[in-house]
Amino acid sequence: MIPCEGGFQTRPYTVGIEAMHCAMNSKVNQIACDLIIIGTGMAGMAAALFAARKGLDAALVGITGELGFASGPLDLLGVHPVAQGRILEDPWQGIVDLCRDEPLHPFAKLEIDAIRKALAAYLDFLQAGGYPHAVHGRRNMTLITAAGTRKPTYAVPHTMQHGPVALAAQAPCLLVDIQGLKGFSARQMALSLEAYWPDLRPVQIAFPDAAKGELYAEHLARALDAAPVREKLVAAIRPHLGDAQCVGLPAMLGFYQTVRVMEDLQQGLGVPVFEIPTMLPSVTGVRLRELFEQRLPPLGIRPFWQQRVLDVQRLNDGRWSLGVGYAEVEHRVIARGAILCSGRFFGRGLHARRNGIQETVFDLPVVQPMDRATWHHKDLFDPHGHPINRAGIAVDEQFRPVDAQCNPIYPNLFAAGSILAYQDWMRQKCGSGLAIATAYGAVTSCGAFLT
């Protein structure tokens, strides 16, 4: 049996194994590859990166919109145990404790060293892509959010780097918000955080040359890629600077040119500047998405952006045959192996009906609570987290989805990211770390299978 906790069960499943001829359509473009990665969120993008680094011939298919919901901070493990809400300073020790306390957690399928290597490779890629991230001595840092709360995280884009430093130092700080940018109030943050950072001073300014009315962070970020706009922004902020030793702004400081934007603003103002995560979707996520979209194909990844897997068959020789397209099948991808990184309900990797949860691509068995009455607690903020968030795909040590007897269902199908069971990335604050580390694990196993 699948090891079950708290009344979880595995539902019956069916995967069609169909003859090849029924799906072959001569008008459809056919492609053969080593590996297909399904899903273009954090896990799918990371898997593609690792596959390329291994020299695998990989295709990547998915709707990339969801990555725009990445908020900027890169969590590894921020809270354990969840029920106690204990915030971790040392995520690496936290992972050791987590794997001891929750041996089914996906992190427990990896050596610590593999998690370190995965993160390092991912951060190197971002650095090379001109969007470096900062880590503070292998410990978690604390950053402030638009809701006037504090969040533990492991790494942040360089644009957010100074925030946690300034909070730790309790440096006098000017918080700037922008007229017309909704959901981001410097006054809200300054007042809400007073107990933790007394020297916050809020100010609202008009964005240079902006029309009256609603503004969007992505437009402002793209505007700031131009040097003259940066100069004007500096000029608008400078009169309010006073004794501030740093300046916090909404996440909007450049799009492709974040390094230049940060240099110019800090030089112009004479103090460090940092971004604060905004409501979702956010500029930080869109930056990541575009970086992957631009940098993965040159590494040899064959992308099918804004397409999805519409049908799946397993050929007699064990290879996967996938119909790929937006509304109808445009390509047929024949792959020796597949990695499923299709996400949860928001990403559409899982789908819930009133009577249960299904996996949407392969109809894999989904580990889930016994019935809908126990999917969620009655309190949104219940300290235990909602049981449905720990539902998902159970995998073996090689990240292969398993059946009710814990046996891998297919030797050449792997899963990674938030679709995996036995984790609650939102409460454990481990979303990016989980995506990157399990993608690394799945690609490693898949690579071993292929060779």
Add this chain to the structure above:
Amino acid sequence: MQTQVLIIGAGVTGAGLARDLALRGIQSIVVEKRDVNNGASGGNHGLLHSGARYVVSDPASAFECHLENQLLKRMAPHCVEATGGLFVAVAGDDEAYIAGFADACRRCQIDTASVDLNDAREMEPALSDRLIAAFGVDDATVDPFKLCLDNIADARQHGGQFLRYSQVIGFDIENGRIQRTHVRDDLTGRTRWIEAQVVVNAAGAWAGQIAGLAGAELAMRYSKGTLLVTQSRMGQRVINRLRRATDGDILVPGGTVSILGTTSERVDSPDVIYPEIHEVDAIIDQGAAMVPALADTRYIRAYCGVRPLIGGSGPKQAGDDRAVSRGFALIDHGRQPEAIANFVTITGGKLTTYRLMAEKTADLVCRQLGVTAPGRTHLVPLPNTVDARWTEPGLAPNTWLRTHSPEDLLVCECEMVPQSVVEEIVGSIKKQAGRPGLKAIGLRSRIGKGPCQGTFCSQRLAAHLYDRQHLANHQGVGELQAFLRERWRGQQPLLWDTSLAQAELLEAMHCGLFCLELEERDRP
């Protein structure tokens, strides 16, 4: 504080009573432990019954409903949508009940007309093709929030006062009279006392608790009813199942949505109630027999109310609580064993008959005060006030589209509520010495009631309220938590398909990023 009449509870009955008394020239103060329509007045279909639903089980109530239905359409037309209604039966329903229905209506003087089945399906295309009978009736819909807020606004116009978040914690009783009522302000924690010549307990499901504070015993039963809100309007008319009342047999349109209900489950206390998953499933399965699309439509929200039923807590198996009379109970505690001369309880009843309940109560209060002025609420139309206007679906977007200036940003994008509307609501809350929190604004507008269920508008509203200095220190964190918790109560039993994906995004932002679940532990 001193007043002629103290009214406990700001549901529609308390609000209607305040207005009725005001029109007779009598001063009153309404105290409410939460906010308007906190109980059954806010947790119902918004149905203005024709009375036909009760013709077999409770003919007296049916006739009262019929009269009040006709009256309210004239006296408060801005709160009412005269949709008309259908009673329909599908294959398998009780044919004896169907056969006796028209006669039973006639005996209660309720107009009904048999409708040809093809015509019925043409009138309401969502109806099942398994119909076996259909009757047209005079049902209508009523916005209970608008109704309550307008009654309070008119009472205040005539000198009445309204205190929100003010909980009655005790009475000083001397010589068989309530001399003083002690009230705690739950926002500040301060207590004060109010001297009134007459005290009216209009606390609905909480009437037993209030009576208990005065040493009076009032045996009550609590019957919970759960309702579901669909994403779009499923019909033009009220659609009732033509059978003895049971689960999921009324579908009521309300602006751009429809409301499907209800259930009847005995609960031990009116205080902590949730719409439960098994109720949701029962309502949908039953409703789909009448309107098949109800099986697959998206539901935005579930909510529930407690029907206060007088008559003690008999054994739970002793039949359906729906069979208990929906008539109201007006109790003069001077004539009860406790013999408190200036204490009156009004409870039970229905939204449809709220005006009549208020009138009968005011008549009794007037006799005790020695006032002879007759009630006038059946003659003087209820004014349409600004306080209540933003609860109406579709009004905010219409106004915004017609008049909007580029600076007037939308706070709630689903229901298109702009900053200017928020400011107007804040103004009216402040006039009543209230604090303009997220929940209070949500109650008075459509904010948070669209498909995103507060995911985005909660933080946008918090940021806006800080910018306009309506929130101070770290109030915003607690406000966000309270608002999202309240929304969650109604989402939690409906989370599958698209709604579950939406809820995951909500949690990703408010827990994953904002860590609101961790704040809980930090801040008292």
